[in-house]
Amino acid sequence: QVQLVESGGGLVQAGGSLRVSCSASGRTVGRYTMGWFRQAPGKGREFVAAVNWRDDSTTYRESVKGRFTISRDNAKSTVYLAMNSLKPEDTAVYYCAAGSKWPIWTTVGYDYWGQGTQVTVSS
Numbered sequence: 001q002v003q004l005v006e007s008g009g010g011l012v013q014a015g016g017s018l019r020v021s022c023s024a025s026g027r028t029v030g031r032y033t034m035g036w037f038r039q040a041p042g043k044g045r046e047f048v049a050a051v052n053w054r055d056d057s058t059t060y061r062e063s064v065k066g067r068f069t070i071s072r073d074n075a076k077s078t079v080y081l082a083m084n085s086l087k088p089e090d091t092a093v094y095y096c097a098a099g100s101k102w103p104i105w106t107t108v109g110y111d112y113w114g115q116g117t118q119v120t121v122s123s
Contacts, residue, residue, distance in 0.1 A: 002026040002112040004096045009117030016086050020117055022079040022096030030074035033099045035110060036081045038092035038119075045095065047105045049081060059103050064090075086121045093118050 008020040022034070035050035049060045049070040058070050069082045079096060094117050097110035104110060 002032065002098050004098060004112055004114035006094065006096050006114045006117040009094060009119045011120045011122065012086055014086060014088055014121055014123050016121070017082070017084045018086065018119060019080055019082045020094050020119065022081075022114060024077045024079070024096075024098065030077070032112075033102045033104055033110075034070075034072055034079040035097045035099065035104060036070060036079075037095045037097060037107065038090075039095065039116075040089075040092040043092075045107055047107075048094070050102075050104060051079065052102045054102070057102075059105070083119070086119075088121050088123045091119060091121045 003025045005023045012018050031053050033050055033052055036048040037045045038048050039045040047061055049068055051058050051070045051072050067085045072079045096114040098112040099110040
C-alpha cells in the first residue's frame with residue numbers, strides 16, 4: 001500500500017505561482033511513476049504531469065507545458081508540482097497519484113491516489 005497526502009494548495013491571483021506537494025509513505029515509493037491530475041467543478045479528472053522513477057523523465061499536458069514543473073525527491077518521498085503563470089482555468093482540485101508503469105496519462109493507470117488539494121486562481 002502507498003499513502004499519498006497532498007498539501008500546498010490555496011488561492012492565488014492570475015499570473016501568480018504556487019507549489020503543491022505530495023508526501024508518500026508505504027511501499028518503496030521511489031519505484032513508482034508519480035503523477036498529478038486535476039478536476040475542476042463539473043468536469044472529469046484530467047492528467048497534468050508525471051515523472052518517471054527510473055530516470056526522472058517527465059511528461060505534461062500541452063496546456064501546462066512551460067508553466068508547470070513536476071519534480072521528485074525520493075529521499076523525502078515527496079513529489080512537487082511548481083505552477084507558474086497561473087490562469088483561472090487552472091482552478092481545480094489537484095490530486096497526486098502513484099502507478100507502476102510509464103508513461104501513464106490516464107487515471108486507470110494509477111494504483112494509488114491522494115485526497116486532493118484545492119487550487120483557486122482568481123482573475
